[in-house]
Amino acid sequence: MKRFLKIFLLVLLVSCSSKKQADLIVINANVYTVNSEFAKAEAFAVKGGKFVAVGSSEDIINTYAADSIIDVDGKTIVPGFIDAHCHFYRMGLGEQEVKLFGTKSYDEVIARMVDFKNQKHPEFITGRGWDQNDWLVKEFPTKDKLDSVFPNTPVAVSRIDGHALLVNQTALDLSGITENTEIEGGEIIKRDGKLTGVLLDAAQGPVFNIVPPPSIATAAQALKDAERICLDYGLTTVDEAGLYKPNIDLIDSLQKAGEMHIRVYAMPYASDENLDYYLKQGPTKTDRLHIKGFKYVADGALGSRGATMRKPYSDRPDHYGTLTHSYARLQEVAKRIAASDFQMNSHAIGDSANHIVLNTYKSVLNGEKGRRWRVEHAQILSPEDFKLFDDIIPSVQPTHATSDMYWAEDRVGPKRIKSGYAYKELLDTYGKVALGTDFPVEKVSPFLTFYAAVARKDLEGYPEGGFQMENALSREETLKGMTIWAAYSNFEEDEKGSIEPGKLADFIVLDKDIMTVPIDDVPNINVLGTFIDGLAR
Template sequence: MRKFGHTLCALATTALMAVPAVAQNSVFLKNINGYTLDEQGELKQFSQLLIKDGKVVSTDQNAANKIAEANIIDGNGKTLLPGMIDAHGHMLGLGSNLLEVDLRDAGSAQEAAQMVADYALAHGDQEWITGRGWNQEQWPDRAFPTAAQLDQHITDRPVWLGRVDAHAGWANSKALELAGITADTPDPEGGQIIKDDEGNPTGVLIDNAKALVEEVMPETRYSQLTEQLDAASAHLLANGVTMMHDAGISHREYDFYLTQAVKGELPVRVYAMIAATDPDLARMLDRGIVRGERDFIFIRSVKAYGDGALGSRGAALLEPYSDAPHQQGLMLTQPEDFPGLFNKVIDAGFQLNFHAIGDRANHLALNQFEQTFAQRGGEHLRHRIEHAQVVAPDDLARFAQLQILPSMQPTHATSDKNMAEDRLGKARMKGAYAWKTLLDSGIPLPLGSDFPVELANPFYGLHAAVTRQDRNNQPVAGWYAHEALSVTQAFRGFTLDAAYAAHMEEVTGTLTPGKWADFILVDQDIFEIKPEHIWKTKVLQTWIAGEQVFAAAQDAN
């Protein structure tokens, strides 16, 4: 993988040494079917692209006349798009997922346990067996798995397996023992230890209860972080993602990113959100905003955690779950702690990106933003609600009124369509996955995938946003299709609106003069084909700052 030399500057109190920037030659691409948005968000086509020093010079018809010497590349009529920006993902989580047992395709708890056993047999040197991706909603019985199912295969080593949404974990008895979890262990605030009828832990831990196991796991080694970054970056570049927003990094990951940036070894642009739960949050805020000179790292936001997820019934609802009348979800951050958290982040001049999936969590977050703005200001920082998945209908218009960006993930809707109505009932679906309603209210709509919760391919997200269908094109008429976006609106969500949500629209998100030449060549024209085929789009080449960083095998020459 190509490494990018770039310097790092801190816009605060921290001065960091770095490698010099790499000199760029001029590049001229001709015979291309190019698309971008202009600064007003209108779709624009072009047939040639001139780049100098890693930035766009021109897409005009006479672009070649502006620089005498350039490396001329014939695009052979291929479609060229700005690099895709994923507005909500987890870089090192993706890398970890690519390197451990992946349970996404398991058809039952028994099949998942066998997959874990096979992985453990092939990895006898691993102290812990870890994995991710199980989803009981895709299994015939739709029941949570148990430690006993894992114990049938592995008893000598601890096993810890994250649910697909990362809001629940599945442990074997060895892991429960190491964590000291027994029938007498109380539920932590904002978490739940699932127990059987006799009061014994079953092996599934929800939200904040996961920390009981994770606190006794060995710390990830620096070399493992590097492996995770490399694996995730290669995967993202192959899927056309040139920039991602990392939704919640620890102090250790913060330091890791800065080190990689200084060495010029961040292959993908990263807009990182500091985890509000990190004990060193105040110290990182005190360091101020940090931005790489060539924009491969930008840290000026904090990710806070409001509630859990819908699939594990951890999303906090105003009324009980339709399929579990005794449950209303979990608040991971307690409402009485909101004012102090909001004040701390906003007073430091940082953007606050608040995870809220259920309508109660969204309502409380909007209320707190409104109160904090009235008392202390800070509206200009482009604060966000991450997911904004289920919103009370009366709260939908408040996003635009308060200028709170709803950062949403289209494939969540197509993944959740088989269970969301069961959880919520039809009445609450009016404010669920309401992309078009929110966009029409006058607020930008940054889009992402939440990888590795969902697959990282942005064309899956574009397809879901436009069709409201899964990749089998079901349901035929689309799921609550009145909330579907146009192709241009969805494209904007993965480009310009995502850049705006990172305070980076002046340097990326479109292929307009002066911005970084981050772009991809793909095998079909997403604006001309039938929307049902958008998800099949293949990336042929990926370029960042005017340099090619990925080529598909058939396009490598």
């Protein structure tokens, strides 16, 4: 994390007996409290890890005394950012694997894997980040080059969205996948009847089953690496969208040992094993860990044509995408969760998947309000389905719009795209949106989230005027989506998400005013200090 002490003036004052004692006072700040009035302030006091007063510098100094008083010299302070949908552990593991993000050709993918093998000498090459939509030839690769370059070392590298896997013949042989294999909820891509090495969604499972699991030490290091990256960007809470019990237990252990400070809203995958355990145990809440929502995956991704559509893909007329589980399974899981105190948070990208998930929610909840069930992504919707978000939280990722806008219309056509990435319309229906990144599918930076939500452009300013600007969010709406509304989606709005007395003292100091700088400057804002419980992290 950037050292805030480089620019802050630390003043030690003698405590006066007439003043209330605090642990920390911050003065001369440009504070966006994100309270119900979206009010601004100049200063606040922290005691016992919570805000105890918020107001003017004069009032705070006259009322409180503290050993630590930080004068931020007019710098902007906002509540700690909350990423409402990410893959925290997966990103950390990616630090131990070959990184294929930003590759512009299949040859570059191969070259990076060769370099990785020469440097790390792995027994099994894994990694993530390739995206054929960024290549000159925008088609899925085949395993021929992999088989030639890595004839004996198994290879399994994920597409950027995690919904497609490229493997070589060695990995296929070890997994038992052949030309005759069929897997419900997935697709084994073939060409002229031969395996290409590309596996979609559930078809990835047999390969994942043979990848050597990380050691506890590697898993712990992955979590610490992910925390370091997130804190540098001002993230104080992350919603981890899909974990298994051993991962959650490790997070809990590291937090309790004082080796991890970031707060985690952990969503166990809605597997039978997880459902059996956590439904019996009930929701869990510690100072750092909250478990109250299950992650269900309804379909695949648009980029790999795994998202389930109500009509065929415009650029593949015979294809509708893939439901990762049967409709009966969705009903079974939803009914079990509806009978508990847990949320159901469903990945749904295609208009068919969203339609099925939303109507299932309505059916099993049977009119019960306030359950705060979420649809993760809500990417392509049928126009008539927006109204179903009247009591369902849209959890969306603005950078998906600016990453997909180059090719999304090719996938779904000019009519359906108008109901895609419709964040403003979703906000108008529900009244809130929870904003995240889906990292490592997208970059971690919440400033890119903010920029994409407001400007709807890429970093080169494309397209002029923005992408489908009728669904852009205002700066105030975006900041709320990254703080108080994200906290609400986690049942945590009474303890975090705004700078108010009684709430956790999670806040960040920025080098520029995110609410007033030219929007094109927002991606370059730096975090000068990240505080959790009023302590610099």
